[in-house]
Structures are given as structure tokens and as C-alpha cells.
Amino acid sequence: MQPPARPCDSGTMVRCLIVDDSPWFLDAARSLLEREGITVVGVASNGAEALRRTAEFRPDVMLLDIDLGGESGFELAGRVEEDERHRPRVILISTHAGEDYAELIAASPACGFLAKADLSAKAIRRLLGGEAT
């Protein structure tokens, strides 16, 4: 299994963009993370919107759903990595189990994976390499 393409850095203040095609999840995740001290600078429900918002808000981290309806989150992660304007850390999220996607996650430029049900500011900070506070 390959290590993540690049290490996730921590930051004291985390600015986050959530990319998911489920409006329920976007609402719930935004509400939870903001309550837990993470700044959600925006949300997107597809790849094009995600790239636009990234350029616009320059988030530190992108929570990216693996399964974006007709689009693949892995593919979008690759495109984000290639975008020279701004490259946020990418954390892949899914309702599927991470072990199902182990090979694809390892091969992607993302710095980690979170099951949607396990989403929390603490988990994000841990993945970004910082101590949860």
C-alpha cells in the first residue's frame, strides 16, 4: 500500500470546503463542523462547482465525497491536485467503508479518508496531523 502522496499539514485555524451531492449531508456536516470550530467556507455538490469554490475561497482542506453521483471523487481529487492556483488538502469521505477503497485511496493525492458517520473536527485535525484541541 502506498503512503499518501503528500503529508497533511495542520493549521490552527482550519478553513474547509465540503463537496458532496447530498444536501442533507451538506447541511448536517456544515452545522456540526462549524459548531466544533471549523470554518466551512463553502459547499459544492459537483466537480465544477468544487473547483470554482476552491479558487474563490482558497480553503485549507476539502472534504470530498468519493461518490459524487455521476462523478468520481478520486478523479476530482486528481484534478484539484493538478490545479496550480490553489491546492487544498483533500480528505476523502464516504458512507462506504474505507477498507473497500484502500487501494484507490492510497493511490490518490488525498491525505486521508473519513467515514461520514465518523466526521468531526477532531478527526479532521487528526488527519491533518495536528493535535485536536
Next chain:
Amino acid sequence: MRGGLTRRTISASGLLALIVGSAFAVLLLTVAELRDVERRARQSQEVLVVANRLERLIVDAETALRGFVITERADYLEPWHAAQAALPEQAATLQQLVADHPAQLTRAQHIVRAAESYHRDYAIPLVESALRDPASARTVAATEAGKRRLDAIRAEFDDFVATEDNLAEARQAQSDAVTNRAVAAAAGGLAGSVLLIVLFGAYLTTAIVRPVRLAATMAGRLAGGDLDVRLPDRGRGEIGLLERSFNTMARALQDSRRQLTASRRRIVAAADQARRRIERDLHDGTQQRLVSLVLNLRAAEATAPAEPAELRRQLAGIADGLVDTVDELRVLSRGIHPAILSEGGLGPALAALARRSAVPVQLEVDVPTRLPEAVEVAAYYVVSEALSNVAKHAHASSARVAVRTQAGSLHLSVRDDGVGGAVAGEGSGLIGLIDRVEALGGTISVTSPPGRGTALLAEFPLASR
């Protein structure tokens, strides 16, 4: 039917019968002719015998008469009387025998008339004269007259006999010719019959026996499942009909099998599509809502006042319960359709299977490109079922899964080092996969000698047939 075998067989048999019949007819006619010639030859013999007898009677009569005239003894007249008495009957017989030959009949009548004349005009007057005056009868003139008459009669006989001999000779020649003709007819008939029988036999072999034997061989192969067999469509009559019917039947069987395979493929594809849709609906709807509720609960938990602590514990408990439900639903959803297969293809999907397996799995995947979806799904389920069987029944310490594409096919094997003795029958779960595999034109087999592990092999063609 036109050009039918029946007509051909009847024609050939008819020709054979004609030739053999003609030969026998010629033989019969010849035999009849020979009998006729034979009868005539016998008749000639009889004619000669009777003529000879008649001549002797006349000579005997003349001799007896001469003896009587010289000796004057009355007992010399007895042979003369006997000859006289027998003469008319022999004369009649002779004329009767040559009645069908006018020239000979005329000669016979001459002889008879000469004999009668000899008797009437010479012999009787001489006897009477001798009885009256023996000396007068002994004159040279009387003797000379008798000799002259007798010579004339003998000359007539010679002529008659010579002619009859010639006739007999001619008949013999005719008989020889007829015999030769009969031998020629018999030989010709025999040779013709043999030739025709040989030709007929050769024709029957070529036109019937060989095509029927070939049809039998091909029917055997067809029965064995080889639906590609066809007969050469060049036979005549009923054989041609048989060949065309056989080919039609083989084509129909092949079409039916194709339709059946296509139908199975459609059924399997429809079922897969339905399962994928259910999985999508669960993922996009229920699972997302449940996960969102979990997050909402966590948010509520975070903002709930510290007291009473019971409320926070309850909220945390509900959230944990919901997370368990989400996990269960995920397992259920993966059983309906593995999303990783659509997302990552066969390699990552099999890797996930191997990780979840209760028995350690060594996985070798050499599949450089994505495969047709139906093949990926079938291969995934076959490996999934096989690993499940290994865990349940094989008592194995490890298993090895190898998947590779080669020569336009996907080759798949699952081997374990367990107890073996598995039967790919009820309870193995593989029976349900056979339809899926065969719908894709693939094959699946299990070898499981007791004590030597189990090997499952499957192969799928990658180009759609």
C-alpha cells in the same frame, strides 16, 4: 418427387431387368429353335432309315422274284409276298415324313410310283407268266427289264438320299449357328448384368450409403452438443432432402441456443441493473439521511448543556445506535451490489474481498484494463462465493486467488489448502452462479479431491458473442 431416389432405383432396376430379361428371352428362343432343328435332324434320320428300308424291300422283292423264276420253287415267293405287303405302309410313311419338303415329297412320290409300277406292270405279270410257263419267264429280255426298272428305282433312291443328306448337313450348320448365337447371347447377358450390377452398386454406395453414413456421424456429433456441424448439401432426391433437413435442424438448434444464451444474458443483466439501482437508492437516500441524522445528533450532543448528564448520554447512545445501523446497512448494501466494483474495477474490488476474508488470501490480479461490466460482476460474485465456501467448509489455512486476462478471455482460479471433497452441488452456492457464468458464454468447474484442497476454475470470453 422429381429426381427422387425411388424413380432412380426403379429405373436402374428396370434397366437391369430389361437386360437380364432380354438375354433370357434370346436364350429361350434359341432353345426353341434348337429343339426344332433337332427335331428336323431326327426326322432326316428317320427319312433315311425308311428310305433305306423301302429300298431293301424292293431289292428283296426283286431278289425273291429272280429266285422264283430261276428255281420255280413256290417258297421263294414268300419273301416276295411279304415285301409286297409291307411296301405300301413304308411308302406312306416315307411320303408322310417328307410332306413338309415339296422337292423331297415329289422324289418320294416318284419312287413310290416307280415301285408300284414295277410291281404292277412287271413283277405280277412275270409271276403269272412264270406260273404258266416257267421257261418263258427265264428270258434275257425279262431279266433285263427287271434290272432296268430296279436300277432306275435305285437311282431315284440315291438322288433322294443325297438330297436328304444335304438337307441334314444344312440343318446341322443351322444348328451350330443357333448354338453359337445362344452362347453369345448368354455371355452378353451375363457380362451386361454383371457390369450393370457393379455400376448400380457403385451408384447406391455413392448416392445413398456414404451420405447416410456421414449423416449418422454428424447426427452423433450434433447429439454430443456440437451445433456447428453441417452436411454438404449436394445429395440428390431424398438424400438431398435429408441433408437439407439436417442442416435446417442444426441451424434451428443453434439459433435456439443463441436466443437462450441472449435471453439468459438479458435476465442476468436486468437483475444486476435492478440490484445496482437499489444499492444507489439506498446510498443516495437512506444512508445519506441516516448519516446526516448521526451528525445532527452529534451537533445536538455538543450544544446540549452539561447538566443533566443523562441527556448527553442518551444523545450519544442514540448516535452510536444510528452508527451501528449505518454500518449494518452498508454491509447489506454491499451484498446487493459492491459499489467499489463500479468505481475501481475488478482489482480493487477483489482486494477488498480478500481483506474481509476470514481465511488469509494471496491475491494475484493481472487485469490491465477495465472489463465489460457483466464480466466484472460475475467474476466478483464467483470469487466472493468461493471465498465464502473456503471459510465455511474447507478448514483451510490459506487461499490463493488468481485472475488474469489472456487470449481474449478472463481466467479465474480460487484454490485452497483445505480438506477438499467439495461437491459443486447443493449448498455450495455455486449452482446459482452457473447461470450467470454460462449466460456470458463462460465455463466454471470445481475439482476437489479429498485431502488435497479445492480448486475452482472459471473462464469468461471478453468479446461478446
